[in-house]
Amino acid sequence: MTEQYIARRMERIAPFYVMDLLAKAKQLEAAGRSVVHMEVGQPDFAAPAPVAAAGKAAIDAGKTGYTPATGIPELRQAIADHYRDRFGLAIDSHRIIVTPGSSGGLQLLMGVLINPGQEVLMTDPGYPCNKNFVEFVSGVPVSVPVGPETDYQLTAEMVRQAWTERTRAVLVASPANPTGTVLSRDALREIYQVVRERGGVLIVDEIYQxxxxxxxxxxxxxxxxxIFVLNSFSKYFGMTGWRLGWIVAPPFFVDPIDCLAQNIFLSCSAPAQYAALRAFSDDCLAIFEQRRQEFRRRRDFLLPALQEIGFSFPAVPQGAFYLYADCSSLTDDSFRLAYDLLEKEGVAVTPGKDFGTNRAAQHIRFAYTTDVERMNDGVERIRRYFR
Ligand SMILES: Cc1ncc(COP(=O)(O)O)c(C=O)c1O
Known part of the structure; x- marks a missing residue:
């Protein structure tokens, strides 16, 4: 049995190029070479000890069965309380659906909102999986090229221009991957207004909140x-492998999302949910705040260091842990550059090609998920490469 058994949708789903790079990096490391990792899209901090302990305690207490498909009520309430404490917003916990990462949330939202043939607008560059979630439900992803003029974000005018009678949804991320840029409240409001006037839905990915x-x-x-909001325990909370995120949905949509979640996932991991509950306590929040400061320090180190080498950042990255560097003054082939940097200098970065086709060959993504000392070593190696 060979290709003819693979469903046709797989022709449109591309693997991550960075995975191939990562495999090469591992080979080099196995052969004794040192590699500075600036490609990895996950914090180098694990879940804080109290969170891990809560997960272990849940296992020891036998809290390991299925939970409600929408998540344990305590966690939904804790997330609602988090919106109250951080943003002064009263969100009914019923509107919060706990999901297997925001990836699970994206799958549920596309499944519940998008009919076959309906279009979903998104940015190019953008998070590469987004279009595949749309493909998976036989929708049509429509990538809108964005650049530094709009902080690599969609604008209301772009949404207006790209809208067709088949458009159902707009998906934006703030802060965004790979650019780290954010949408202002006004820009978001304007996009929302255009989307609602046209009878569509707005999905906002707040995974880097x-x-x-x-x-x-x-x-x-x-x-x-x-507005449909996606969030996750992966990034700010440092829990990538626990696979937990959430959706905040308008009340009417909770039951259909619950129905689909029951069918597709049954439930999220129970121990992970009990662990996540602990993440909202003051001691853990203090740890997350320290980590945020550390990421900021790293950004403030890496950005000028790369500028000195010749990379440019026409839009200031305000969040997440990525720098999307314009490398056009150094090369016209960022894919080649990524492989060269790895093979010749042992520095792993992500080529623009992983995030779309819009000026991808002129861009490279640096993740500052490595400490400053190690990044400094990486920067020295890059400097040497261009010398
Ligand atoms: C913008 C964006 N959305 C969603 C995800 C999915 O993450 P998770 O499923 O771990 O929540 C990622 C992961 O890197 C991302 O960068």
């Missing part, structure tokens, strides 16, 4: 109640 450095943090739920 909490990792924002100068600007005032806000949530899209502050702009309107009928």
């Amino acid at each position: 909490g990792l924002i450095y100068e600007l005032e943090a806000f949530t899209a739920l502050d702009v309107a109640d009928d």
Whole structure:
């Protein structure tokens, strides 16, 4: 049995190029070479000890069965309380659906909102899986090229221009991957207005919420109640492998999402949910705040260091842990550059090609998920490469 058995949708789902790079990096490391990792899209901090202990305690107490598909009520309430404490917003915990990472949330939202043939607008560059979640439900992802003029974000005008009678949804992320840029409250409100006037839905990916450095943090739920918000324990909370996220949905949509979640996932991991509950306590929040400061320090180190080498950052990355560098003054082939940097200097970065096709060959993503000392070593190696 060979290709003819593979469903046709798989032709449109591309693997991550960075995975191939990562495999090469591992080979080099196995052969004794040192590699500075600036490609990894996950914090180098694990879940804080009290969170891990709560997960272990849940296992020891036998809290390991299925939970309600929408999550344990205590965790939904804790998330609702978090919106109250951080943003002064009263969100009914019933509107919160706990999901297997925000990836699970994206799958549920596409399944519940998108009919076959309907279009979903998103940015290019953008998080590469987004289009595949749309493909998976036989929707049509429409990538809109964005650049530094709009902080690599969609604008209301772009949404207006790209809208067709088949458009159903707009998906934005703030802070965004790979650019680390954020949408202002006004920009988000304008996009929301265009989307609602046209009878569509707005989905806002807030998975990097909490990792924002100068600007005032806000949530899209502050702009309107009928926005679908995605969030996750992966990044700010340092729990990538626990596989836990959440959706905040308008009340009417909770039951359909619950129904689909029951069918697709049955439930999220029970121990992970009990662990996540602990993440909202003051001691853990203090740890997350320290980590945020550390990420900021790293950004403030890496950005000027790369500028000195010749990379440019026409839009200031305000959040997440990524720098999306324009490398056009150094190369016209960022894919080649990524492989060269790895093979010749042992520095792993992600080529622009992983995030779309819009000027991808002129961009490279650096993740500052490595400490400053190690990054400094990486920067020295890159400097040597260009010398
Ligand atoms: C913008 C964005 N959305 C969603 C995800 C999915 O993450 P998770 O499923 O771990 O919540 C990622 C992961 O890197 C991301 O960068």
